[in-house]
Amino acid sequence: MSETIERLDIGALARAATLPREAPGWTADPLPAELAVALPSVAILIPCFNEEAAIGQVVADFQAALPHATIYVYDNNSTDRTMLAARAAGAVVRQERLQGKGHVVRRMFADVDADAFILVDGDGTYDAAAAPDMLRLLREKQLDMVSAARRSVAPEAYRPGHRLGNAALTGMVRLVFGNGITDMLSGYRVFSRRFVKSFPALATQFETETEFTIHALALNMPMREVTTSYRNRPPGSASKLRTIADGLRILRAILTLIEQERPLQSFGAVSLLLIAAGFGLGLPVVTTYLDTGLVPRLPTAVLSTGLVLLGFLSLGCGLVLDSVSRGRKEMKRLAYLAIPPPRGEP
16 A cells, blocks of 8 residues: 555646535546545535524635545525525535534435544534544544534633533433543544444434434444644634523433443342332331241232332343343344445455
């Protein structure tokens, strides 16, 4: 591979790096096969909803950072001039009618094909200059996901409520799935093709970032996290994230994914609580019966018996669902392995 790269025309490589796909003058086969291997395709995916004030600069920044990448802006029913601003800046503009970031991500992952994918919000808060290093880390270490942990350069850019909620939700995921990430809700990530094309994308709203993280952790995918700056939105741009409502939605998504990916632990914990409560209520009844031969508190005895039975039933459900979860995990792993590695990689 290295010998092939050395024989390439460096001038042709440089010219190709400045010509994004679907740009004017681009043809279906502009490069020789060796050059196509040396220059893997990169897709920058930007979901947008009413980001007229920021999207033009976001596209320009990523064009400067990665001139060979193709930038896709997916508009999600914007009521302003987001689409016009993105198209004027040189992006490939498409639409997704189902409202919600999760719907947009699912559509982007299905429609776009590339060797590597960069997903970033269109609000101008993330640093485009970090993208080349994140992409290089993905390829050199043969990772499936590189996530940007936000470091706020302005106190008002990362609101305390969002910071606290992110820390609590990330801590919950780290407790169950491992210490793979510190900023679970970051909207700036780089993915391998294997990740994107094996990702089920079931979320509808902002809980899609939670799905990214748990999908990677549950399948033990190679991943890294890098620290990047996080700045204020430009004037005229407003956040669409609702701290309480979206926080509860993300919490529900986490609990659902924990139940799906770790059913034995989930149902086992419930089983332990039910059995402990049953024994706690029933022990005095048993003690009284052994001393007197009478059962004076029959309702308590029935309740404790029911709790213990429910506890063992919960444990049985956990064991059955754990086998089902293992089968689902094997199928997802096989789907992941069915996708070839990036071009030029061993």
